[in-house]
Amino acid sequence: xxxxxxxxxxxxxxxxxxxxxxxxxxxxxxxxxxxxxxxxxxxxxxxxxxxxxxxxxxxxxxxxxxxxxxxxxxxxxxxxxxxxxxxxxxxxxxxxxxxxxxxxxxxxxxxxxxxxxxxxxxxxxxxxxxxxxxxxxxxxxxxxxxxxxxxxxxxxxxxxxxxxxxxxxxxxxxxxxxxxxxxxxxxxxxxxxxxxxxxxxxxxxxxxxxxxxxxxxxxxxxxxxxxxxxxxxxxxxxxxxxxxxxxxxxxxxxxxxxxxxxxxxxxxxxxxxxxxxxxxxxxxxxxxxx
Amino acid sequence: xxxxxxxxxxxxxxxxxxxxxxxxxxxxxxxxxxxxxxxxxxxxxxxxxxxxxxxxxxxxxxxxxxxxxxxxxxxxxxxxxxxxxxxxxxxxxxxxxxxxxxxxxxxxxxxxxxxxxxxxxxxxxxxxxxxxxxxxxxxxxxxxxxxxxxxxxxxxxxxxxxxxxxx
Numbered sequence: 001x002x003x004x005x006x007x008x009x010x011x012x013x014x015x016x017x018x019x020x021x022x023x024x025x026x027x028x029x030x031x032x033x034x035x036x037x038x039x040x041x042x043x044x045x046x047x048x049x050x051x052x053x054x055x056x057x058x059x060x061x062x063x064x065x066x067x068x069x070x071x072x073x074x075x076x077x078x079x080x081x082x083x084x085x086x087x088x089x090x091x092x093x094x095x096x097x098x099x100x101x102x103x104x105x106x107x108x109x110x111x112x113x114x115x116x117x118x119x120x121x122x123x124x125x126x127x128x129x130x131x132x133x134x135x136x137x138x139x140x141x142x143x144x145x146x147x148x149x150x151x152x153x154x155x156x157x158x159x160x161x162x163x164x165x166x167x168x169x170x171x172x173x174x175x176x177x178x179x180x181x182x183x184x185x186x187x188x189x190x191x192x193x194x195x196x197x198x199x200x201x202x203x204x205x206x207x208x209x210x211x212x213x214x215x216x217x218x219x220x221x222x223x224x225x226x227x228x229x230x231x232x233x234x235x236x237x238x239x240x241x242x243x244x245x246x247x248x249x250x251x252x253x254x255x256x257x258x259x260x261x262x263x264x265x266x267x268x269x270x271x272x273x274x275x276x277x278x279x280x281x282x283x284x285x286x287x288x289x290x
Numbered sequence: 291x292x293x294x295x296x297x298x299x300x301x302x303x304x305x306x307x308x309x310x311x312x313x314x315x316x317x318x319x320x321x322x323x324x325x326x327x328x329x330x331x332x333x334x335x336x337x338x339x340x341x342x343x344x345x346x347x348x349x350x351x352x353x354x355x356x357x358x359x360x361x362x363x364x365x366x367x368x369x370x371x372x373x374x375x376x377x378x379x380x381x382x383x384x385x386x387x388x389x390x391x392x393x394x395x396x397x398x399x400x401x402x403x404x405x406x407x408x409x410x411x412x413x414x415x416x417x418x419x420x421x422x423x424x425x426x427x428x429x430x431x432x433x434x435x436x437x438x439x440x441x442x443x444x445x446x447x448x449x450x451x452x453x454x455x456x457x
């Protein structure tokens with residue numbers, strides 16, 4: 001009888017414990033984050049309080065200082081014209097992740113009204129990124145940015161969203177190039193990633209946001225190992241140099257398509273959507289890639 | 291090359307003992323806390339080894355709350371201040387490549403798994419696994435019913451056992 005009593009007591013006590021243990025091994029149920037979990041101070045506009053938001057464009061040191069391509073060409077830019085339109089800064093909740101394939105959910109947004117053409121090569125090597133425009137904006141946390149690259153309506157880049165002018169030198173050979181690309185692009189980006197934080201606008205204060213362009217994606221980086229992805233995926237300058245005549249290369253997209261190999265031209269097209277960044281942060285390109 | 295950040299929120303037991311006071315004695319205490327584990331890789335799968343990590347707290351997103359570097363496997367661990375609920379942001383940067391991820395942290399310990407939208411080959415993913423799943427809320431209704439029935443059966447069986455008398 002004593003043994004039976006122990007057995008009964010054991011079953012009574014151990015069964016619930018075993019069942020609960022099984023339950024504990026189950027994956028907890030997924031639960032989407034709620035708006036209340038977000039930091040209200042980071043996304044809620046201040047009541048009627050505004051500041052100044054500077055929208056800047058940056059071609060980084062590659063454009064201002066020049067660089068060596070993956071195939072050994074020393075590139076020096078005289079001008080890199082980009083024409084930006086519909087530049088919009090957002091306060092988003094939840095924070096926008098450009099790689100999640102989701103839409104921006106903005107609680108506040110401000111835009112630059114007119115298309116602007118800027119020269120990314122403008123200024124000294126230590127110059128600040130080029131100012132596109134300033135807008136009066138409600139205070140808050142601007143953690144997303146979008147813009148389109150459209151054809152300029154006038155000026156040196158008339159008819160093109162992107163114009164690159166400069167010289168390329170290698171082994172005593174110098175090529176003056178003027179590349180005019182007419183692919184229109186649209187970038188949607190999340191928070192800036194870099195040495196500093198950007199887009200945190202206090203009332204009465206000034207802060208900036210930056211549209212960054214990574215031209216090393218196009219030409220590669222001679223300072224990086226050949227097997228680095230920045231080089232394995234880049235076009236380099238050799239395919240363009242092959243089109244030069246008497247040290248001159250003046251070509252638009254149609255001429256590049258006509259004279260480059262199909263592989264090289266497709267490589268060029270495939271790289272363009274990766275030009276746009278926010279600092280080191282990646283963007284979603286929504287026009288050429290769709 | 292795009293970075294990918296995996297985040298694992300888990301319960302950590304920081305192991306320690308309290309030693310007796312002796313000459314040059316060392317006192318080690320322990321506490322249990324929840325931590326966020328970062329796993330940073332490039333989209334090629336290569337770990338972001340020894341990459342710079344910057345953590346920003348919700349109350350002051352301008353100032354780094356913590357800085358550090360990932361290990362050889364691209365991992366980094368930190369325990370957020372639970373008094374600061376909201377979006378904790380973690381930036382991982384290396385050689386011109388970087389990504390920043392926002393991690394919603396509730397002030398109270400949560401028992402949940404959270405999965406970001408299905409990651410593509412170039413999508414940063416966020417995964418939070420349970421820190422404290424060992425409670426009744428984590429059980430399904432069926433499990434709770436079976437468990438209740440087992441308890442009831444135990445009481446009835448025990449009562450019948452004693453009520454049957456000696457043969």
